[in-house]
Amino acid sequence: MRVGIIGATGYGGAELLRLLNQHPHVQEVVLYTSSKEGMNIQESYPHVSNIYNQTLKSIDVTSIKDEVDTVFLATPPGVSAEWSGQIAEAGCRVIDLSGDLRLQNPEVYEKWYKREAAPLALINDAVYGLPEWNRESIQKAQIISNPGCYPTATLLGLAPLVKNKLIDVDSIIIDAKSGTSGAGRSPSAITHFSEMNENFKIYQINQHKHIPEIEQNLHQWDEQVQSITFQPHLVPMVRGIMATIYAKANQQISETELRDLYKEAYRNEYFVRIRPEGAYPATKEVYGSNYCDIGLTYDERTGRITVVSVIDNVVKGASGQAIQNFNLIHGFEEDTGLTLVPMYP
Amino acid sequence: MRVGIIGATGYGGAELLRLLNQHPHVQEVVLYTSSKEGMNIQESYPHVSNIYNQTLKSIDVTSIKDEVDTVFLATPPGVSAEWSGQIAEAGCRVIDLSGDLRLQNPEVYEKWYKREAAPLALINDAVYGLPEWNRESIQKAQIISNPGCYPTATLLGLAPLVKNKLIDVDSIIIDAKSGTSGAGRSPSAITHFSEMNENFKIYQINQHKHIPEIEQNLHQWDEQVQSITFQPHLVPMVRGIMATIYAKANQQISETELRDLYKEAYRNEYFVRIRPEGAYPATKEVYGSNYCDIGLTYDERTGRITVVSVIDNVVKGASGQAIQNFNLIHGFEEDTGLTLVPMYP
Amino acid sequence: MRVGIIGATGYGGAELLRLLNQHPHVQEVVLYTSSKEGMNIQESYPHVSNIYNQTLKSIDVTSIKDEVDTVFLATPPGVSAEWSGQIAEAGCRVIDLSGDLRLQNPEVYEKWYKREAAPLALINDAVYGLPEWNRESIQKAQIISNPGCYPTATLLGLAPLVKNKLIDVDSIIIDAKSGTSGAGRSPSAITHFSEMNENFKIYQINQHKHIPEIEQNLHQWDEQVQSITFQPHLVPMVRGIMATIYAKANQQISETELRDLYKEAYRNEYFVRIRPEGAYPATKEVYGSNYCDIGLTYDERTGRITVVSVIDNVVKGASGQAIQNFNLIHGFEEDTGLTLVPMYP
Amino acid sequence: MRVGIIGATGYGGAELLRLLNQHPHVQEVVLYTSSKEGMNIQESYPHVSNIYNQTLKSIDVTSIKDEVDTVFLATPPGVSAEWSGQIAEAGCRVIDLSGDLRLQNPEVYEKWYKREAAPLALINDAVYGLPEWNRESIQKAQIISNPGCYPTATLLGLAPLVKNKLIDVDSIIIDAKSGTSGAGRSPSAITHFSEMNENFKIYQINQHKHIPEIEQNLHQWDEQVQSITFQPHLVPMVRGIMATIYAKANQQISETELRDLYKEAYRNEYFVRIRPEGAYPATKEVYGSNYCDIGLTYDERTGRITVVSVIDNVVKGASGQAIQNFNLIHGFEEDTGLTLVPMYP
Numbered sequence A, B, C, D: 001m002r003v004g005i006i007g008a009t010g011y012g013g014a015e016l017l018r019l020l021n022q023h024p025h026v027q028e029v030v031l032y033t034s035s036k037e038g039m040n041i042q043e044s045y046p047h048v049s050n051i052y053n054q055t056l057k058s059i060d061v062t063s064i065k066d067e068v069d070t071v072f073l074a075t076p077p078g079v080s081a082e083w084s085g086q087i088a089e090a091g092c093r094v095i096d097l098s099g100d101l102r103l104q105n106p107e108v109y110e111k112w113y114k115r116e117a118a119p120l121a122l123i124n125d126a127v128y129g130l131p132e133w134n135r136e137s138i139q140k141a142q143i144i145s146n147p148g149c150y151p152t153a154t155l156l157g158l159a160p161l162v163k164n165k166l167i168d169v170d171s172i173i174i175d176a177k178s179g180t181s182g183a184g185r186s187p188s189a190i191t192h193f194s195e196m197n198e199n200f201k202i203y204q205i206n207q208h209k210h211i212p213e214i215e216q217n218l219h220q221w222d223e224q225v226q227s228i229t230f231q232p233h234l235v236p237m238v239r240g241i242m243a244t245i246y247a248k249a250n251q252q253i254s255e256t257e258l259r260d261l262y263k264e265a266y267r268n269e270y271f272v273r274i275r276p277e278g279a280y281p282a283t284k285e286v287y288g289s290n291y292c293d294i295g296l297t298y299d300e301r302t303g304r305i306t307v308v309s310v311i312d313n314v315v316k317g318a319s320g321q322a323i324q325n326f327n328l329i330h331g332f333e334e335d336t337g338l339t340l341v342p343m344y345p
Helices: A011-020 A061-067 A080-091 A106-113 A121-123 A131-139 A148-164 A210-221 A257-265 A317-329 B013-022 B059-066 B079-089 B106-113 B119-126 B131-139 B149-163 B210-221 B257-264 B315-330 C011-019 C061-067 C079-089 C104-115 C119-124 C131-139 C149-163 C210-221 C255-265 C315-329 D011-020 D061-067 D079-089 D106-113 D119-124 D131-139 D147-162 D210-221 D255-265 D315-330
Strands: A001-007 A028-032 A068-075 A093-098 A127-128 A143-145 A173-178 A229-234 A243-250 A271-274 A292-299 A304-311 B002-006 B029-032 B070-073 B093-096 B126-128 B143-145 B173-178 B227-236 B240-249 B272-274 B292-299 B304-311 C001-004 C028-033 C070-073 C094-097 C124-128 C143-145 C173-178 C229-234 C240-249 C272-274 C292-299 C304-311 D001-007 D027-032 D069-073 D093-096 D126-128 D143-145 D174-179 D231-234 D241-248 D271-272 D292-299 D304-311
Touching: A001 A061, A001 B079, A001 C061, A011 A028, A011 A317, A028 A061, A028 B240, A061 C061, A068 A080, A068 A317, A080 A093, A080 A121, A080 C124, A080 D001, A080 D292, A093 C061, A106 A210, A121 A127, A127 A131, A131 A317, A143 A292, A143 A304, A148 A173, A148 A210, A148 A229, A148 A257, A148 A292, A148 A304, A148 A317, A210 A229, A229 B240, A229 B304, A243 B173, A243 B227, A257 A271, A257 A292, A257 B257, A271 D315, A304 A317, A304 D069, B002 B013, B002 B059, B013 B029, B013 B315, B029 B059, B029 C315, B059 B079, B070 B079, B070 B315, B079 B093, B079 B119, B093 B315, B093 C240, B106 B210, B119 B126, B126 B131, B131 B149, B131 B315, B143 B315, B149 B173, B149 B210, B149 B227, B149 B240, B149 B257, B149 B292, B149 B304, B149 B315, B149 D079, B173 D027, B210 B227, B257 B292, B304 B315, B304 D271, C001 C011, C001 C061, C001 D231, C001 D292, C011 C315, C028 C061, C061 C079, C070 C079, C070 C315, C079 C094, C079 C119, C094 C315, C119 C124, C124 C131, C131 C315, C131 D255, C149 C173, C149 C210, C149 C229, C149 C240, C149 C255, C149 C304, C149 C315, C173 D174, C173 D241, C210 C229, C210 D292, C229 D241, C229 D304, C240 D231, C255 C272, C255 C292, C255 D079, C292 D119, C304 C315, C304 D231, D001 D011, D001 D061, D011 D315, D027 D061, D061 D174, D069 D079, D069 D315, D079 D093, D079 D119, D093 D315, D106 D210, D131 D147, D131 D315, D143 D315, D147 D231, D147 D292, D147 D304, D147 D315, D255 D271, D255 D292, D304 D315
Parallel strands: A001 A028, A001 A068, A068 A093, A093 A143, A127 A143, A173 A229, A271 A292, B002 B029, B002 B070, B070 B093, B093 B143, B126 B143, B173 B227, B272 B292, C001 C028, C001 C070, C070 C094, C094 C143, C124 C143, C173 C229, C272 C292, D001 D027, D001 D069, D069 D093, D093 D143, D126 D143, D174 D231, D271 D292
Antiparallel strands: A173 A243, A243 A304, A292 A304, B173 B240, B240 B304, B292 B304, C173 C240, C240 C304, C292 C304, D174 D241, D241 D304, D292 D304
């Protein structure tokens, strides 16, 4: 299998390089760029010295068609909207890690992203790549829209509750915390080390682009769910997301029943691990891996459920999940190349 | 003014040393200990070399009475319950930074702290030292029970909403994040650097001792408030608390009205700063200072208010607030010795 | 006393704001800028809300002369070369925190800084502001060139050895480590949080601009000293410098003699603290303060002395030392406004 | 191949678990303990949930012999001295990650380690496991003494210079910096998060146990080398070592010649990467991998060479190198299971 990456110099791209190197069915990786043609990847990433030696090529659909079978787009907004359709038409599978194709309603996209939506036909062709809850569609897809990092942690944490209608639909609050790698590789004031270390920040209050993505999926699972409260925060660490999810139970439920529900829901899921009673995951426990670890509790005093869901935002929240989808569309075992043990400490 | 510190080798004690050094009315600081008698404070804290040269003395009420006017207790559970009453009877003012005297109901104390409560008479004598909302009682108090770090950030953030009955009383959720200094100076697995750095943790789920302290105060402000949801998290940083507070508005309210309400509530408060529209505080913006900075928003989509309240847990959440109380009980200007500008970056 | 700051939006400027706020003889602080005229300082630094409310003014020598007595320049290269002379001529004292006036030989400046040197007359007028070893000249100076952060830690660490000719002059190696605040406030790839956290870097190998500054001073103390080896590193922390200094003793010396030498040399120096036998300072032990802490050892196996010198790069390495110089030129007690206890933890 | 680990609950053990999971020739991993018999590994390390489910067994040579082919000891001082001999005699290969068998001279061991040395016969049987310079002996060994983390970075950085006699033998200074994982998993004051974050420390001045280990090897390469200066520091990060190595060239040498020398020396070494001119490695560039990256410079002003050598202390400095040795003694390709790309960022 030959794969291409558009956007290899960003963090999503770098992580694809790391993970694809372990993939037994990937023989060749070709790197494409819209702006850095001719640069050797080692100039951008010395850590791949002696491992990858590719020079970045310009994006050309005809060449891409000849050179690779699948293309990963780890690109800024707008690139996928422009290229994914053409690449797919040329016969390649496309796995888009950007947000361009995630929202089915272009108006919603334009409201939250404040830019023009991708062509509707392209959006309609794209399948939302959350394997645990969308596996069958993914297997048949030509174009995958890989979920956002926050939606991945949140949706895996909420799915059993929402699908089983166990909570008040307007009580959902997600207090999310992320490492800085989610903000990408471009230096900025907010992620300047001197401003971010020994600091904890809230950002994009009520405005994060992942809000409509979460709502869209919850609504598909239970059409009564309309809107949620989601507030993201930046943690002085590089990798990791914790979504602390609050919801009011709409009936008495014991913590054991709750845990059993989750265990059953994810019984066959290699990448979802439910913590035992009294235990809750920390982000480091999934560091560098494709796992989503979940802890649960029900507080009888308040009638409120708290779900703690953690992922590595660069892996299960981006490149790892992309490869999970890659495996699905090509009929490989779903965990191929993704069995890395979390790095601890 | 001569002051004593019991527990100077902990972080609360170290911070008292830092702040009292700037206090114009403190001529002498005497250090007491229950376990490290004879040790020079510099052995424990080289950073006070050439500044403090005291040797720790054992706790003896007769000597304390002769040596100091006010005693700060920055001590583990149980110490204040044992000593505060005697020291106060001997004539000293007592400012207790521990949790021993914060809960008025001994049964509630014993349920949450899982240890014997202090004598009821002592509890009844102690005044809760949250100056912004309890100033008059503090000025007349012999014994101050200094608030916990999380309650300080939370109560200052919630007071205007609760006192004005603007929110559903059972909708309050506090997602709190703290630096590790709140866990104290004793090494432990949870705060071992290799386990805490590049990591984000939730802890004490539904069980933190500050829950009843928050509830007790909210209930005093609006007896309809019974229970809250409060989940604390550990951030890989040393200082700082952010409380992200969620509550459902029980009426239409504009963000401007909300901000005006807070500005009015804290109009005369030197240590509370309300951020302008669209701005939210980060913990570093109060680093090393006694400020509590607050940002606010109302989301029309969900009808939910989000309050962001940040403090330095070691200052406004402990030693700084203790000195603020010290100023009040002695009739000094409330900000005496506390006008330090936050350290940034 | 009215003081002006040119460059208040950088970290050196922010630290001047923090420290000047504690200075009893500073009644007014006026802020000047070459590029951000009209901006309120709180827009750039929310942490000074309610404390400073100044609007930045453009640089105009006539106004400056009328408005302030002393001007601090915390500016990028070239600004001081342009303005310091005019401001001094207009009658203000000038304290320049930039590197423009530190090197007495313009050729050396141009070689290392790779830009045009300041006018020679201006350079000659400027006095190097290392109070511990240059106090008398500072007291009479109109223009102070405030030392670099690395030179401050290094020169205080090396002075007793060099002045007493106790080491081989060509054996000096300084392995220096700094927090990221020394790199300033402009976001860059090297100080991007995701690239700097959980990382340790060496930079400017054999090329750091502080090399000639260190050499110039050592040479003045012992003209036999020609060149040194100096390699700087970046630590994933914000504040603090440690200079680990290696030199070959040119004679037998006991560790006790060594320590006595340093204690004697700094006997009357408020801001230099020598650690006792077997103890070495960590950077946090001077955090936020104007101290330089020094530890010493002599290894009989190798005949080599190791000196460990730590400062807070933003305080003793920049703004604190600038205020120390300010005190000297105005005849205030040298530690006025600078008695802050290090913040720990 | 079946392998055993003694000491799996420490960091060296955890890293063996991570790496062995990727090793194609390892079918089974058995865990032994001297103190935690009966504990499931997931209790100690939730991050291996669903991956490892072993219960720790007590150390029993007869069982070990039957159960595994090779035993890794990732144990505190003294354990290997007690058990390695017996296990080897029983027929297993032994790879000892502790320092028990590294020093050939028991007197030197006892001086630096301040405890009794292992039996001389056992020491003599152990082969020092630095594959790049000791490959042939390793291939034939029954017992491997895996190098210390600092010696690995230092010796790989110094070997070409020392073996080619290019430097003054008494001019070697190693200024080493390590993440905290090297200090192990036991909580302590020095690695308490609140004391270590935003801090940089020097420790074990002139006394680190790795000094004689480095000297022993250098002396074997050039018997003129007697003693070195080595000072270790703690960086507020978890993983990574940088050794900044200084030595005086004993002849004119150009930087190009120097680089060519290193490139030639490590031409066939998969795990050693030499940076091109003007480039120097940061620790993150080898994060989680078995690489040792080296940068070089020669300063004509001082005649001094600076070598920058970085490793991940837990991988190439411990468990990765142990598996490299494991591969060698079993005749596997040396990089088997070790081709992980560094994790970046």
